[in-house]
Amino acid sequence: xxxxxxxxxxxxxxxxxxxxxxxxxxxxxxxxxxxxxxxxxxxxxxxxxxxxxxxxxxxxxxxxxxxxxxxxxxxxxxxxxxxxxxxxxxxxxxxxxxxxxxxxxxxxxxxxxxxxxxxxxxxxxxxxxxxxxxxxxxxxxxxxxxxxxxxxxxxxxxxxxxxxxxxxxxxxxxxxxxxxxxxxxxxxxxxxxxxxxxxxxxxxxxxxxxxxxxxxxxxxxxxxxxxxxxxxxxxxxx
Amino acid sequence: xxxxxxxxxxxxxxxxxxxxxxxxxxxxxxxxxxxxxxxxxxxxxxxxxxxxxxxxxxxxxxxxxxxxxxxxxxxxxxxxxxxxxxxxxxxxxxxxxxxxxxxxxxxxxxxxxxxxxxxxxxxxxxxxxxxxxxxxxxxxxxxxx
Numbered sequence: 001x002x003x004x005x006x007x008x009x010x011x012x013x014x015x016x017x018x019x020x021x022x023x024x025x026x027x028x029x030x031x032x033x034x035x036x037x038x039x040x041x042x043x044x045x046x047x048x049x050x051x052x053x054x055x056x057x058x059x060x061x062x063x064x065x066x067x068x069x070x071x072x073x074x075x076x077x078x079x080x081x082x083x084x085x086x087x088x089x090x091x092x093x094x095x096x097x098x099x100x101x102x103x104x105x106x107x108x109x110x111x112x113x114x115x116x117x118x119x120x121x122x123x124x125x126x127x128x129x130x131x132x133x134x135x136x137x138x139x140x141x142x143x144x145x146x147x148x149x150x151x152x153x154x155x156x157x158x159x160x161x162x163x164x165x166x167x168x169x170x171x172x173x174x175x176x177x178x179x180x181x182x183x184x185x186x187x188x189x190x191x192x193x194x195x196x197x198x199x200x201x202x203x204x205x206x207x208x209x210x211x212x213x214x215x216x217x218x219x220x221x222x223x224x225x226x227x228x229x230x231x232x233x234x235x236x237x238x
Numbered sequence: 239x240x241x242x243x244x245x246x247x248x249x250x251x252x253x254x255x256x257x258x259x260x261x262x263x264x265x266x267x268x269x270x271x272x273x274x275x276x277x278x279x280x281x282x283x284x285x286x287x288x289x290x291x292x293x294x295x296x297x298x299x300x301x302x303x304x305x306x307x308x309x310x311x312x313x314x315x316x317x318x319x320x321x322x323x324x325x326x327x328x329x330x331x332x333x334x335x336x337x338x339x340x341x342x343x344x345x346x347x348x349x350x351x352x353x354x355x356x357x358x359x360x361x362x363x364x365x366x367x368x369x370x371x372x373x374x375x376x377x378x379x380x381x382x383x
Contacts, residue, residue: 006273008272009298009301010300010301010302011298033345036345037345037347038347040347041346042346043243044342044346045342045346046339046342046343047243048342049335049337049340049343050250050339052337052338053250053254053331053334054254054257055334056330057255057330058254060311060327060330061261061264062265062266062267062268063265064266064268071269071270071271095337095338099333099334099337100330101303103308104308104309105303105304105306105309105310106310106311109301109302109303161271161272172294174292174293174297183278186278187275190274191271213243216243
């Protein structure tokens with residue numbers, strides 16, 4: 001089996017740019033640790049471990065998309081943001097990416113900062129902004145929650161894919177000439193289709209958890225309480 | 239932690255283990271969204287090896303840890319690919335859970351009740367009658383223990 005996860009391999013982005021993003025990712029993850037600690041209590045900590053393990057499992061499940069010969073899999077940022085909040089959620093995805101790079105040879109170790117930036121940070125942040133807005137706007141029903149999860153997950157994948165395009169613009173190892181917009185378009189199109197899969201998986205999982213243990217869904221606790229504290233929102237909109 | 243939380247955790251882990259241990263063998267083996275985008279400009283054969291053209295994917299180099307015993311989601315030495323993929327998935331889920339749960343447990347706030355302070359209006363939700371809210375259920379769960 002080839003290395004199939006949607007992670008940047010060594011050699012695709014040059015060393016200096018990869019190093020800069022490694023430093024950026026480390027700084028951002030430190031902020032996530034500091035802010036995430038406020039959310040992490042005796043109940044959320046094991047739940048967050050479960051979210052990371054679940055994302056690892058589902059990332060192995062490449063599904064075909066409706067163009068010939070292309071697959072995709074869950075990134076998990078939206079799922080994590082809904083279930084355990086944006087700060088801890090980003091850390092969950094980062095844990096998965098580190099395990100994949102260091103144990104499973106998936107995504108170059110030198111590229112880890114780039115992959116964390118796109119999937120753990122950008123994907124989760126974009127998802128949480130959308131979740132914060134949609135949960136307030138949409139009706140407080142299961143359908144509202146499903147639509148929130150689906151839309152946030154779908155668009156977060158497209159945002160993450162454009163993170164790669166930015167990185168490629170800065171440090172791509174092949175000169176695309178003026179064709180960077182071509183890469184951006186290809187990436188956006190493919191990842192919109194992958195995002196639909198991400199949206200379906202995320203909505204299904206979130207609805208299941210919300211049915212069994214609604215008290216374990218972070219976004220419902222923080223965003224659906226009347227006069228909710230401003231902290232999580234300000235955090236999401238960062 | 240309460241019994242219900244343990245049950246949820248165990249159930250969730252079981253689902254993850256089944257997905258990674260069994261369902262993973264039915265995953266699509268086509269190149270993913272990123273790889274396929276980077277292959278644009280190249281022609282590939284039936285096994286997705288590059289046979290011509292020019293594209294970003296040609297710059298890809300080997301992984302630093304390509305010789306890892308679990309590289310590429312297989313267990314080295316296990317010949318049956320179903321078992322190899324499944325076993326690597328199971329190990330991955332367990333390792334990820336151990337690192338995640340262990341790390342988050344060490345980072346958690348201590349000396350506070352599970353009803354966290356970030357949620358001061360917790361449970362006072364009289365205007366919302368469309369759904370049983372999370373707060374109500376949580377309060378019940380907390381009260382039950």
